[in-house]
Amino acid sequence: MANEFVKKVAEEKYKFGFTTDIDTEIIDKGLSEDVIRLISSKKNEPDWLLEFRLKSFNFWKEQTSPSWGHLTLPDIDYQDISYYADPTKKKQGSETKEIDPELMKTFDKLGIPLEERMALSGMAVDAVMDSVSVKTTFKEKLAEKNIIFCSISEAVRNHPDLVRKYLGSVVPYRDNYFAALNSAVFSDGSFVYIPANTRCPMELSTYFRINARNTGQFERTLIVCESNSYVSYLEGCTAPMRDENQLHAAIVEIVVMDNAEVKYSTVQNWYPGDENGKGGVLNLVTKRGRLIGHHSKLSWTQVETGSAITWKYPSCVLEGDDSQAEFYSVAVTNNHQQADTGTKMIHLGKRTKSTIISKGISAGRSENSYRGLVKIGKHADGARNYSSCDSLLLGSKCGAHTFPYMDIQNNTATVEHEATTSKISEDQLLYCRQRGINTEDAVGLIVNGYAKEVLNKLPMEFAVEAQKLLSVSLEGSVG
Amino acid sequence: MSEQQYIDFYTQCRNLIMSKSCGVMNDVREKAFKRFKTVGFPSRKSERYKYTDVDKAFQTDFGILFTPLGITPSAYIFSLKDAPADVRPYYNRLADQHDGITLLNTMLAHECLLIYVPADTKVEKPLTVDNWIKGEVPSMMNRRILVVMEKGADATIIVNDHATDKQEFLTTQVIEVYCHDNAHLDLYEIEETTPLTKRFSNVYIHQQPYASVRHSVITLHNGLTRNLCDVILNGEFSETTLNGCAIGSGKQHIDNNTLIRHNAAHCTSNELYKYVVDDQAVGAFAGKILVEKGAQQTSSQETNNNLCASPSARMYSQPMLEIYADDVKCSHGSTTGVLDETALFYMRQRGIAEEEARMLLKNAFLGQVIDQIDYEPLRSKIFVKVEKRFLGEMEKCKTCNLCK
Numbered sequence: 001m002a003n004e005f006v007k008k009v010a011e012e013k014y015k016f017g018f019t020t021d022i023d024t025e026i027i028d029k030g031l032s033e034d035v036i037r038l039i040s041s042k043k044n045e046p047d048w049l050l051e052f053r054l055k056s057f058n059f060w061k062e063q064t065s066p067s068w069g070h071l072t073l074p075d076i077d078y079q080d081i082s083y084y085a086d087p088t089k090k091k092q093g094s095e096t097k098e099i100d101p102e103l104m105k106t107f108d109k110l111g112i113p114l115e116e117r118m119a120l121s122g123m124a125v126d127a128v129m130d131s132v133s134v135k136t137t138f139k140e141k142l143a144e145k146n147i148i149f150c151s152i153s154e155a156v157r158n159h160p161d162l163v164r165k166y167l168g169s170v171v172p173y174r175d176n177y178f179a180a181l182n183s184a185v186f187s188d189g190s191f192v193y194i195p196a197n198t199r200c201p202m203e204l205s206t207y208f209r210i211n212a213r214n215t216g217q218f219e220r221t222l223i224v225c226e227s228n229s230y231v232s233y234l235e236g237c238t239a240p241m242r243d244e245n246q247l248h249a250a251i252v253e254i255v256v257m258d259n260a261e262v263k264y265s266t267v268q269n270w271y272p273g274d275e276n277g278k279g280g281v282l283n284l285v286t287k288r289g290r291l292i293g294h295h296s297k298l299s300w301t302q303v304e305t306g307s308a309i310t311w312k313y314p315s316c317v318l319e320g321d322d323s324q325a326e327f328y329s330v331a332v333t334n335n336h337q338q339a340d341t342g343t344k345m346i347h348l349g350k351r352t353k354s355t356i357i358s359k360g361i362s363a364g365r366s367e368n369s370y371r372g373l374v375k376i377g378k379h380a381d382g383a384r385n386y387s388s389c390d391s392l393l394l395g396s397k398c399g400a401h402t403f404p405y406m407d408i409q410n411n412t413a414t415v416e417h418e419a420t421t422s423k424i425s426e427d428q429l430l431y432c433r434q435r436g437i438n439t440e441d442a443v444g445l446i447v448n449g450y451a452k453e454v455l456n457k458l459p460m461e462f463a464v465e466a467q468k469l470l471s472v473s474l475e476g477s478v479g
Numbered sequence: 480m481s482e483q484q485y486i487d488f489y490t491q492c493r494n495l496i497m498s499k500s501c502g503v504m505n506d507v508r509e510k511a512f513k514r515f516k517t518v519g520f521p522s523r524k525s526e527r528y529k530y531t532d533v534d535k536a537f538q539t540d541f542g543i544l545f546t547p548l549g550i551t552p553s554a555y556i557f558s559l560k561d562a563p564a565d566v567r568p569y570y571n572r573l574a575d576q577h578d579g580i581t582l583l584n585t586m587l588a589h590e591c592l593l594i595y596v597p598a599d600t601k602v603e604k605p606l607t608v609d610n611w612i613k614g615e616v617p618s619m620m621n622r623r624i625l626v627v628m629e630k631g632a633d634a635t636i637i638v639n640d641h642a643t644d645k646q647e648f649l650t651t652q653v654i655e656v657y658c659h660d661n662a663h664l665d666l667y668e669i670e671e672t673t674p675l676t677k678r679f680s681n682v683y684i685h686q687q688p689y690a691s692v693r694h695s696v697i698t699l700h701n702g703l704t705r706n707l708c709d710v711i712l713n714g715e716f717s718e719t720t721l722n723g724c725a726i727g728s729g730k731q732h733i734d735n736n737t738l739i740r741h742n743a744a745h746c747t748s749n750e751l752y753k754y755v756v757d758d759q760a761v762g763a764f765a766g767k768i769l770v771e772k773g774a775q776q777t778s779s780q781e782t783n784n785n786l787c788a789s790p791s792a793r794m795y796s797q798p799m800l801e802i803y804a805d806d807v808k809c810s811h812g813s814t815t816g817v818l819d820e821t822a823l824f825y826m827r828q829r830g831i832a833e834e835e836a837r838m839l840l841k842n843a844f845l846g847q848v849i850d851q852i853d854y855e856p857l858r859s860k861i862f863v864k865v866e867k868r869f870l871g872e873m874e875k876c877k878t879c880n881l882c883k
Contacts, residue, residue, distance in 0.1 A: 068526075070801075378790070393805035396772070406796035406813060411787035414816040421802050421809040 014271060017241030020106040024087040024130065024212050030079045033057065036184055039084050043153045043187075046160060049167075056173035056183030063177045069311055069340040070369040070401055074245060076282070081247055083185045085130035085212040103129065110238060112207045124149055126190045126206045130215055133188045138202065148193035149204055152220055155191035162193055166224055170253035170290045170317075178249040178284045178311075182218045186251065189219035192233060194260075196226040203232050203459055208250075210239035210270070210281065216247035223253070225260040227293060232263040234462055238306075239271040243279045245308060246271075250285045258293030258320065263301070265458050267466050270306040275364075277336025280308025287314035291323035291349075299326035300343065301457045303466040308337060313371065315344035318352035318380075325354040328454040332470060333366030333398070342372035342389075342403075347380040347413070356387035359451050362398040369401040376413040383410060389419040392450060394443065444471040481537040482519045482579070486512075488543065489586055499545055499589040501560040503567040504623075511576075511585035520579045530763035530795050531705045531734045533579070536677045539647055541619035544612070548590050555606055555634070559591035559625060566595055569627055573655040573683040575709065580679045584621050584651045591623040596632035596662075605635035605665075605854055610650070612676070617647040624654040628662035628690070635665040635854050642672035652680040658690035660714065665853055668696045669861070670704060674729055677703040688714030688743070695852065696735065697861060698725040699868050703732040710739045712746040712774075723752040724848040726868050727760030727792070734763040741774040741804075750781040753848050755841055756792040765797040768811070772803045781811035786818065786844055838869045 027038060036057055040050040065073065087103060107127055124138035126149065133151030142149050148159060155163050173183035190206040210217050225231055239246060248270060256262050264287075273280025283306075289298040300314040316325035327343040345354040354374070362368035370389045391400035402419045424446050432442035448455070448467055455463050455470075489496075489512055497505045520537060521528040548558050559570060570591065574581045596602055612620050628634065642648050658664055670678060678701065684692055696706050710719050725733040733756075739748045754762040764783045785794045798811040818840050826836035845865055852858040 391800075391802070393802065393807075396775075396805045398805070399801070399803045401802060402798075402800040402811070404796075404798060404813070406794070406815065408785075408787060408794040408796070408815045409791075411790050411792055412817055413787070415796075415814065416816075417796070417798065417811075417813040419798070419800060419811050421800055421807060423805045423807075 014241060016110060016238035016269065017271060018109070019240040020102055020211050022087050022100060022102045022211070024085050026082050026085040026212055026215060029082045029214065031081070031083060031185065035083055039185060039187065042084065043156070045156055048164060049156060052168065052173070053184050056180050059174055060177065060180035060184055063180060065177055069371070070367060070403070071309055071311060071338045071340050073282070073309060076247060080214070081216045082212070082214055083216060083218070084187060085215040086132045087129050087211060088132050106209070106211070107207070110207065110209065124202050124204050126151060127209070128188050128206060128219060129209045130212050130217065145198055145201065146195045147198060147200055148191065150191055152189045152191045152222060159191070159193070162224065163191065163222070166222055166253065166255055170255060170288050171251050171286050175286060179251055179286045182220060182249045182251045182286070186218045186220040189221040189250070192223040192231060194225045194229040194231045197228045199229065200231040203234055205234040205236065208235070208237040210246055210248065213242065214244070216249065219250045221250070221252040223262060223264070224255045225257060225262045227258040227260055230261045232459060233265070234459060235264070235266045236269070238269050239281050241271050241274070241279065245279060246281045248281050248283050248285070252285070252287040254289035254298060256289060256291045256293060256296040256298050259295045260293060261297040262289065263299050264289070264314070265462055266302040267462055267469065268302065268304045268306055268310070269469060272306045272337050273308040273335065275335045277308070280337070281306065283307035283310045283312060285312040287312065288317065289315070289325070290317045291320050291325060294320040294322050294349070296320050296323045297325070299328070299457070301328045301454065302330070303455070303458070303469065304329065304331040304339060304341060305469050310339040310341050312341045313343055315346070316354065317346045317348065318354065319348045321349040322351045323349055324352070327354070327356045327358070328457045329358045330361070330451045330454045330470070331359070331368055332361045333363070333368045335364040335366060337366040339367070340369045340371055342370045344373040344375070345385060346375045346377070347383040347385070348377045349380060351382040352380055353384045356385070356389070357453055358389040359454055360389070360391040360400055361394065361447060361451070362391070362400045363394040365397045367399045367401070369403060371403045373405040373407070374415055374417070375407045376410050376415065378409045380410050381412045383413040385415045387417040390450070391419070391421040392447065393421065393423045447471070481534050482515070484540065485537070485583060485587070486516060496587065496589050503559065503570050504588065504591060507571045508586055511582045514576060515579060515582040515586055518577060518579050518582060527707070527736055527765070530765070531703070531732065536649065536679070536703055539617050539649070541617045541649055542614070543587065544614065544618050544620045545589050546620070548592055553606070555594055555596055555602060557593045557595065559593045562593050562595070566593065566627055569655070569657055570625055571655070573657070573685050574653055575681070575683065578681060580651055581653050581681050584623060584653045584681070588621040588623040588653070591625055594624070594626045594634070594636060596628050596634045598629040599631040600633070602634040605637050605857070608636065608638045610638070610640050612642045612648045612650060613644050614646055614648070615644070619649045622650060622652040624652070626654065626656040626664070628656070628658045628664050630659045631661045632659070633663040637667045637669065637857060640668065640670040640672055640678065642676040645673070645675065647675045648672070649677040650679070652678070654680070654682045656682070656684040656692065658684070658686045658692055660687045661689045662687070663690070664692045666692065666694045667852070667857065670698045671700045672702065673700065674702045674731065676701060678705065680706045682706070682708040684708070684710040684719070686710070686712050686714060686717040686719065689716050690714060691718040693720040693722070695722040695848070697723070698733050699864055701731055701733065705734045706736070708737045710748070711742060712740065712748065713742050715743045715745045717743070717746050719748045720851070721750045722848050722851055724845045725754045725762060726845070726865070727754065727762050728757040729760065730758070731760045733761070735765070737766040739768050739779070741768070741770045741777045741779070744774055745776045746774065748779045751848055751851070752783045753845055754785040754794065755788060755845065756785065756794055757788040759791045761793045763795040765795070765799070767799040767801060768809060770802045770804050770807055770809065774804050775806040777804065777807040777809065779807070779809040783813040784844070785815040786841065787815060838866070841869055842866055
C-alpha cells in the first residue's frame with residue numbers, strides 16, 4: 001500500500017514533463033561553421049556578432065571538456081544535437097502577430113502569465129522556448145522608465161551599441177569549454193538594461209523551456225545596471241521528460257555600476273531524469289557578475305532541484321571599492337542526479353564583502369558537491385568573506401562533498417569558512433512523529449527549515465514555489 | 480622537465496645504489512623506476528600539487544648523498560637490512576605508487592630506518608631520529624623510514640630535520656607507519672633548516688581497529704617545504720589527530736597536504752593546522768576527509784587558522800569533505816585574518832610594547848597546536864623555539880656542532 005503510494009508520487013513528481021505538439025523549425029543536427037552562419041543569418045545578425053561566434057567556435061574546437069568536477073559527465077556527441085529550434089515560425093501565409101495558441105497554452109500550463117491582464121503579480125516575463133523568445137510582457141510599461149527588457153536577439157537589432165559593449169565583457173568566450181560553445185551557438189535569452197537612477201518597478205523574469213527533441217538550449221542573458229539603480233531578476237526553467245540527455249549550456253553576464261544593486265534569483269527545475277538515472281538535462285552553465293562600481297551589490301540566490309547533472313558556479317568579481325556580493329544556494333539531488341555547484345568570489349576592490357551560504361541536500365544515489373573559490377587580491381584591503389556550507393544526507397547511498405578553495409594575498413582581509421555534514425537527527429524526527437506528523441512530512445518540514453535561510457532570500461512568489469518544489473523533489477526518498 | 484636528470488642518474492648508478500642497499504629495497508626499485516619514467520614529477524595541474532612547483536624545486540643539479548645511517552644501539556631502532564624477515568614485507572606497501580616524489584624516493588633511497596615496537600610494549604622515552612644534511616655542493620638526500628607498531632604497542636617518535644651550510648639542499652622523505660590493533664603512536668616532525676633547503680615529505684599511515692595516531696608537523700625554519708600525509712583508517716574505533724603549525728617569513732614556502740580516508744565505522748579524526756605567514760612567505764593547506772560508504776558513525780573535524788602578517792604574504796586554504804555515508808558528523812572550518820586589534824590595544828594600554836604584544840598574540844595563536852604535544856620536555860622546548868623564532872633568533876642547540 002505504502003509502496004504504491006510512493007510509486008505514484010514518484011511518477012507524478014515531475015509535473016512539467018509534458019511536451020507541446022507544435023510546428024517547430026529545427027535545423028539539421030551538427031555543429032560546423034556553416035551551422036553558425038545559418039543561426040546568425042536566421043537571426044539577421046550584424047557581422048561583428050557572426051565574427052564573435054566564429055572566433056568562439058574556433059577556440060572551442062581546440063578545447064577539451066573539463067573533467068575536474070566531481071561528476072560523471074556522459075560523452076556528449078556535439079554533432080548529434082540540433083543547435084536551433086524555433087517554435088514561433090509562422091506557417092506560410094499567416095501574417096498575424098498572434099502567438100500560436102498552443103504556445104500560449106503551454107506557458108499557461110507552466111503557470112507563466114503571458115497575457116498582461118492576467119498577470120496579477122506585476123511581473124514582467126520574457127518567455128523563451130527552445131531557441132527563440134516567444135514573448136516579452138510589459139515592455140511598453142518598462143519603456144516609460146527607459147528600461148530595456150527584451151530578448152537578446154531583439155537587443156542586437158535595436159540596441160547594438162549596448163550589446164556590443166557588454167557582450168563577453170564578463171564571461172569572455174575563452175573562459176571555459178562550455179562558455180566557448182555557448183558563445184558560438186547561443187540562441188536567445190534576455191537583455192536587461194536599467195538606466196541610471198532608476199528603480200525597476202517590477203520583478204523581471206525569464207522563463208526557459210526546452211520542448212523540441214534532440215536540441216540543446218544555449219541561452220545568453222545580459223543584465224546591465226547603471227549607477228544608483230536596482231533590479232530584481234528571476235529565472236525559471238523546465239523541460240519535458242525524455243529518455244535521452246538534453247544539453248543546456250547557458251551564460252549569464254551581469255554588470256553592476258556605482259551604488260547599483262542586482263538581485264538574481266533562479267529556480268532551476270530542468271527535468272532530472274527518471275529514478276534509474278535515465279534522461280535528464282545536462283545543465284552546464286557559466287554565470288558571472290562584475291561589480292564594477294563602488295558600493296555596488298549583487299546577490300545570487302539559487303534553488304537547484306532539477307537536472308541530471310548540474311555544473312554551475314555563479315560568481316562575482318568585486319572590482320569596485322566597498323562592493324558587496326552574496327550567494328545563497330539550496331541544491332537538492334535525488335535518485336541519480338549529480339550536482340557540482342558553488343560560487344567564486346574574487347575580491348579586487350578595497351573593503352569588499354562577500355557572503356556565501358550554501359545548503360546541499362542529497363538523497364537516493366545522488367552526488368552533491370559544493371565547490372567554491374574565495375580569492376582576495378593584493379589590493380583588496382579590508383576585504384571580508386564569510387562562507388558557510390552545510391550538507392544534509394538522506395540515505396546511505398548518496399554522497400555530499402565540500403571543496404572550498406581559499407587564496408588570500410592580502411593581510412588585512414578576513415576570510416572565514418565553515419562546513420558541516422550530517423543527517424537529519426533522530427531526535428527531530430521523533431519530536432515530529434510524536435506530534436502525529438508522519439515521517440515523510442516530518443522530513444519535508446525539517447528540510448524546509450534547514451533551507452529557510454536561503455529560501456527567505458527569494459522573492460515571495462518564487463519562495464512559495466521553491467518550497468513546494470523542495471518537498472516534491474524529496475518525495476519517495478525517505479524510508 | 481627536470482625528471483630527466485634523475486632518470487639518467489639512476490640509469491648510470493643503479494648498480495652502485497643497489498650495492499649499498501638491501502634485497503627488499505632493491506626488489507621494488509626497478510618497478511618504481513619504470514613508473515617514475517611514465518609518471519614523472521607531478522605538475523601544478525594535478526590537484527594535490529597545485530600550490531608547489533615540484534619541477535622547479537628539482538631543477539638544480541644536485542649531488543646525491545648516500546650517507547650511511549648512524550644508529551645508536553636500541554631495542555627498537557634498526558636498519559631495514561638487519562630486520563627480521565617477517566618485518567621486511569611491510570616495506571613500500573603503503574606508499575602511493577602514483578606519486579612521483581614517492582617513486583623517486585623508492586628508486587633512490589639506499590637505506591631504510593626501521594622502528595619496530597613489539598606487541599604490548601610501551602616505549603617510555605621518545606625515539607629520536609635526527610636528520611642532518613650538510614655538504615659543499617648542492618646535495619640531495621633520500622630518506623626512508625618504516626614504522627611498525629605491533630598490537631598494543633605504544634611509542635613516541637620525534638623526527639628532527641636540520642640543515643647547515645649555506646648550500647642548496649633537497650631532501651625527499653617517505654615515512655610508512657603501520658599501527659596494529661590498539662597501538663598508539665605519537666609522531667612529531669620538527670623542521671629547522673635553512674632558506675636554501677627544500678623538503679618533500681610523504682607520510683603514509685595505516686591504522687587497524689582501536690589504533691590511535693597523532694602526527695604533528697612543526698615547520699620553524701625552512702626554505703620550501705611540502706608535507707603530505709595520507710591516513711587510512713581501516714579498523715573500527717581508530718582515531719587520528721593531525722596537527723601542524725608553520726611559521727613562514729622571508730620567501731619561505733610551506734605546503735601541507737593531508738588526506739584522511741575513513742574506511743571503517745566509528746572512527747574519529749581531528750585536524751588542526753595553524754600558520755603565521757609574514758614577509759613574502761607562502762602558506763598552503765589542503766586537507767581532505769574522505770568518508771567511504773559504510774563508514775558510519777564517523778566523527779571528523781578539520782580546522783585551519785591562518786594569520787597573514789604582511790601585505791605580500793600569501794595564504795591558500797582548501798579544507799575539503801568528501802562523504803559517502805549518511806550517519807556521520809563532519810565539519811571543517813577555515814579562517815584567515817590579521818591579529819585582533821582590540822587585543823593589541825588592550826595589551827598596549829597595560830604597558831606592553833606593541834612588538835611584544837604582537838609576539839604574545841602570535842605565540843598564543845600557535846599555542847593551541849603546541850599545547851597538544853603530550854611529551855612535556857618537547858612541548859616546552861617547542862614553546863621556547865617558537866618564541867625565539869618570532870624574535871628572529873635561530874635556536875642553537877648546545878649539543879650540536881653543526882649550527883655553530
